[in-house]
Amino acid sequence: MLKIENYINGELVAPIDQQYLDNINPATGQVYSLIPDSNAGDVEKAVKAAKDAFPDWSTCGIDTRAKLLNKIADLIDQNLEELALAESIDNGKPLSLAKSVDIPRASSNFRFYASGIQHFASEAHFMEGTAINYTKRSAVGVAGCISPWNLPLYLFSWKIAPALAAGNTVVAKPTEVTPMTAYLLSKICIEAGLPNGVLNIVHGLGHKAGQAIVEHKDVPLISFTGGTETGKKLAATAAPMFKKLSLELGGKNPNIIFADCDFDDMLKTTIRSSFANQGQICLCGSRIFIERPIYEKFKKAFVEKVEKMHVGDPLDANTKMGAVVSEPHMNKVLGYIKLAQEEGGTILCGGNQVSLQGDCAGGFFIAPTVIEGLDYQCRTNQEEIFGPVVTLTPFDSEEEVLTMANATAYGLAATIWTQDLKRAHRVAHQVKSGIVWVNCWLLRDLRTPFGGMKQSGVGREGGFEALRFFTEPQNVCIKL
Structure with a gap:
């Protein structure tokens, strides 16, 4: 060995x-x-x-x-x-x-x-x-x-x-x-x-x-x-x-989606910003806030795509979701999913360990998980899970979503989806995050400063x- x-x-x-x-x-x-x-x-x-x-x-x-x-x-x-x-x-x-x-x-x-x-x-x-x-x-x-x-x-x-x-x-x-x-x-x-x-x-x-x-x-x-x-x-x-x-x-990053967004572009990118590297990126948007007029449309389309994500052998070219990094980490993530249910959340998809066959039978796989119905101040929405788990929360106004987005001890990154230029600047300047992406995610220029606010x-x-x-x-x- x-x-x-x-x-x-x-x-x-x-x-x-x-x-x-x-x-x-x-x-x-x-x-x-x-x-x-x-x-x-x-x-x-x-x-x-x-x-x-x-x-x-x-x-x-x-x-x-x-x-x-x-x-x-x-x-x-x-x-x-x-x-x-x-x-x-x-x-x-x-x-x-x-x-x-x-x-x-x-x-x-x-x-x-x-x-x-x-x-x-x-x-x-x-x-x-x-x-x-x-x-x-x-x-x-x-x-x-x-x-x-x-x-x-x-x-x-x-x-x-x-x-x-x-x-x-x-x-x-x-x-x-x-x-x-x-x-x-x-x-x-x-x-x-x-x-x-x-x-x-x-x-x-x-x-x-x-x-x-x-x-x-x-x-x-x-x-x-x-x-x-x-x-x-x-x-x-x-x-x-x-x-x-x-x-x-750490980070507990908000993904803020306004009703006037480019829906198809937003949906495709939000899949990636939620579950890239099994959600094990400090920049992933684990708290998704959706303006109420498009909440049901988003939920239906998002869950449909997440359910189609292939969890499998990381060496398989068709695999989009591999294993989480270790057994203790898998148990931690599964523990948070259980906590979310105890806090009143509804699992829309995922929420379970995935068992594979062959060489990967003993691996540490978790289905990508989407949860709704949680208060923005609950532990699931406040603590860093660092896995393939996101929560959905509707909002009615900029003031409301900013209150929710800024409610955690973290301030690393945020994503904003809107085609209103004035709103994009206005909201970006009020989000307490060291990095703010507007209509994109993880678009990195190596010349820019990287880091977060608060904890x-x-x-x-x-x-x-x-x-x-x-x-x-x-x-x-x-x-x-």
Whole structure:
């Protein structure tokens, strides 16, 4: 059985204590590889390697760094098939999704920041007749990057690429739930000739390896994507140490549909924004609000399409819905469906575990689930489920839907469907979300800031926001 290895100081190495965790294929329920159960000792080796590599990497020049990032992107493209297959097996998502979205986006992340660092400008401020001020931005040091399981290589690379481009070295911990493509990236970095110690990947549990990274005195900045509760614990450790923090946390996103929308376009996109990656994307619109004049029409058309969605083997080309990521997560999602019924909700379709035949008989599959009849303040509509579950709620006015949309502790993303331009701006400006899509969903420009309000996070990722986070500004004032 394959044993995944840590990537420390340019080499693939076993964990110090030779302890491993099971890596389970969610489509079959079977262990198919072993993950290092790393501890503080492994992290210490990784931090030392990163710290030793920092002086040369931070001063080698942006052209050198850009060439290496582009080389990594080239190798990701060349290994698309292998990486996509690994991502599908590890995560349970349809292979077609991994091929078309996850792996290409990982390559794009490296290319974007290879180019971005060459166009990253600082500022100058001229004081007439007195002085000139200019801002120098420098790499901070060793960056700690901790990524989630839902978009494994996609989000792992989104942290690593800007950190490296800015001249930092990195100690990264991919989630222990879906570690395979991070391990394959280690091999790619070796092939690309990335200098030893520049990137170090330590596998293991959050409370052991992750915590060791966060609390290490030589890791001055932490970029984390994951659950809000974990983010709170992380911040409690990092804040008293005055580390720079970027936290991309949970979401409970509203999808607001007005009666004047382009109905066909809205319906097609809402299927995707509800159930892409089995609803395991922090940007999915899990609370759907429909203006009352089209509520019944929408409900009928939406449920008909959802009922036709094929839940099956992620490696089957016809599969639109694969497995959720793990058995504990499946049980959590099914628990919320039961809670919704207890809270008075009516299941319009789905609501059950799906049993398949053959190799997938032991897999973790859930039918896409649509629920109506719930109060907007109930737990089902307030807490992040992170699975293939959406609720439908009618509304009568902008004021009413804004009250409902803004009623959660989260504020990551929102979607608005209307052909009234004034309304689109008006409602978008009043929704408490870091990202608002109008008449679209997940239309991403990598130059834009990404992140949420309230308990959806601290700071912004993406574009030049990431390069600002991974650098330290210094003002220099020169008297004329």
